[in-house]
Amino acid sequence: MVLQFFPNIPLNWMTVRTLSRIADKLKVLNEFDIRGKKTLAEQLKKYGANVDKMNEYVQEIVEYFDIGPVDRDPYGILNRLEYIIDLSRFRLRSLLKSYAPNIDEGTLSTLENTAAVANILHLINKVAKHYYNLAKKFRNFYIAQQIEFIMPQLIDLAKNYYKALPATTQQIPIGDGIGPLVIANMYRKYNVAEVKDVGNEMILGEAYFENRKLLLMKAKGPGGTVGKPGASVKQIVDLYKDAIKVIITIDAASKLEGEETGSIAQGIGAAIGDPGPEKYKIEEAALTYRIPLVAIIIKQGFNEAISPMVKQIATKVDEVIERVEKLIREMVPEGGMALVVGIGNTLGVGNGA
Amino acid sequence: MSLKEINETFKEISSMKPLSLLKCTKCDEKLERSYKEGEYATKVVEDKCPKCASPMYVKLIYVNPPPQPQSSY
Numbered sequence: 267m268v269l270q271f272f273p274n275i276p277l278n279w280m281t282v283r284t285l286s287r288i289a290d291k292l293k294v295l296n297e298f299d300i301r302g303k304k305t306l307a308e309q310l311k312k313y314g315a316n317v318d319k320m321n322e323y324v325q326e327i328v329e330y331f332d333i334g335p336v337d338r339d340p341y342g343i344l345n346r347l348e349y350i351i352d353l354s355r356f357r358l359r360s361l362l363k364s365y366a367p368n369i370d371e372g373t374l375s376t377l378e379n380t381a382a383v384a385n386i387l388h389l390i391n392k393v394a395k396h397y398y399n400l401a402k403k404f405r406n407f408y409i410a411q412q413i414e415f416i417m418p419q420l421i422d423l424a425k426n427y428y429k430a431l432p433a434t435t436q437q438i439p440i441g442d443g444i445g446p447l448v449i450a451n452m453y454r455k456y457n458v459a460e461v462k463d464v465g466n467e468m469i470l471g472e473a474y475f476e477n478r479k480l481l482l483m484k485a486k487g488p489g490g491t492v493g494k495p496g497a498s499v500k501q502i503v504d505l506y507k508d509a510i511k512v513i514i515t516i517d518a519a520s521k522l523e524g525e526e527t528g529s530i531a532q533g534i535g536a537a538i539g540d541p542g543p544e545k546y547k548i549e550e551a552a553l554t555y556r557i558p559l560v561a562i563i564i565k566q567g568f569n570e571a572i573s574p575m576v577k578q579i580a581t582k583v584d585e586v587i588e589r590v591e592k593l594i595r596e597m598v599p600e601g602g603m604a605l606v607v608g609i610g611n612t613l614g615v616g617n618g619a
Numbered sequence: 620m621s622l623k624e625i626n627e628t629f630k631e632i633s634s635m636k637p638l639s640l641l642k643c644t645k646c647d648e649k650l651e652r653s654y655k656e657g658e659y660a661t662k663v664v665e666d667k668c669p670k671c672a673s674p675m676y677v678k679l680i681y682v683n684p685p686p687q688p689q690s691s692y
């Protein structure tokens with residue numbers, strides 16, 4: 267009865283309640299953030315970072331950002347994007363190297379992964395806090411409600427990124443590494459004695475399969491890198507031209523809710539989830555010589571792609587190889603050549619021999 | 620998910636034990652054992668094939684997924 271004369275009271279009360287529920291969940295995001303930073307600090311320390319300056323170093327890394335290119339004038343945007351991505355990586359690597367002077371090149375890529383995870387855990391926490399504070403500042407129920415709605419997804423996201431940390435610190439493969447893992451297993455299966463470094467952190471091994479030549483490509487392991495497969499595919503295709511009868515890309519791909527982890531599917535196009543430049547180069551190289559572009563994907567949830575590889579995914583390796591062999595029998599005549607590329611992070615996956 | 624529940628997650632993550640699946644370089648024999656630090660897929664390890672005593676290499680590294688209780692956040 268009294269409330270009828272003060273219509274704002276119930277809404278304010280609900281706002282306060284909602285904010286207090288959000289505050290509880292923010293504690294969880296904060297905990298992920300703190301643990302991410304702690305793991306990063308431990309890794310930096312392991313490679314000789316100055317302990318006195320640790321807080322400063324960690325802060326610098328988790329606040330690191332890059333700014334995407336302007337897209338109002340899309341002309342040449344992929345070149346600018348590629349430049350920004352390269353530059354960002356180069357700068358982050360130099361930063362890490364200056365903080366952790368005892369690190370070697372291979373491990374640096376893995377530390378880069380740890381840094382990226384700590385950075386994103388910090389970002390998630392920061393953004394959630396921002397909206398919480400905004401809702402509090404303006405006593406705005408609707409902002410509070412929106413942040414409360416997406417909180418479960420944010421916590422899930424943070425949890426999944428956090429799960430990637432033990433993989434990066436122990437250097438074990440993550441779900442996304444299934445593509446490189448398939449190629450590494452092909453090196454073993456066909457007794458590839460030597461792999462060549464083809465630049466852009468990519469390697470290439472040559473094998474023979476039923477009178478056909480296979481060019482098997484992956485990022486250089488076992489450090490955590492994806493390399494630049496587009497640049498390397500272009501380089502190899504420019505070299506062998508239409509002697510290559512098919513380009514097969516193998517990659518982890520997002521499954522829909524309800525689909526089975528580790529299920530395999532085949533289609534057309536370049537299976538690669540980069541922001542654009544690498545995919546563009548693969549498509550362009552294939553188009554120039556009219557080479558068919560076939561994609562094999564191994565489905566998994568986003569959480570599975572960034573955390574240590576589960577058995578259900580890893581044990582699909584032989585089945586994927588069988589599929590590749592079948593494709594090659596169908597599409598490449600005897601005496602012909604096929605380029606097979608394992609796309610993804612090669613963390614914990616070596617280079618064969 | 621509360622802070623208490625999240626501690627369960629941290630426990631679960633730290634108890635996650637990676638496994639290495641070894642394969643013989645000569646025959647088809649396979650062997651699963653705990654992952655040892657410094658190992659990576661394709662690396663030849665000290666273990667010898669129980670069947671033919673040839674060197675073995677790491678074919679796969681994986682974890683057994685933890686049971687997924689559907690928690691409400």
Ligand SMILES: [Zn+2]
Pocket residue numbers: 643644645646647648668669670671672673
């Ligand atoms: Zn054997």
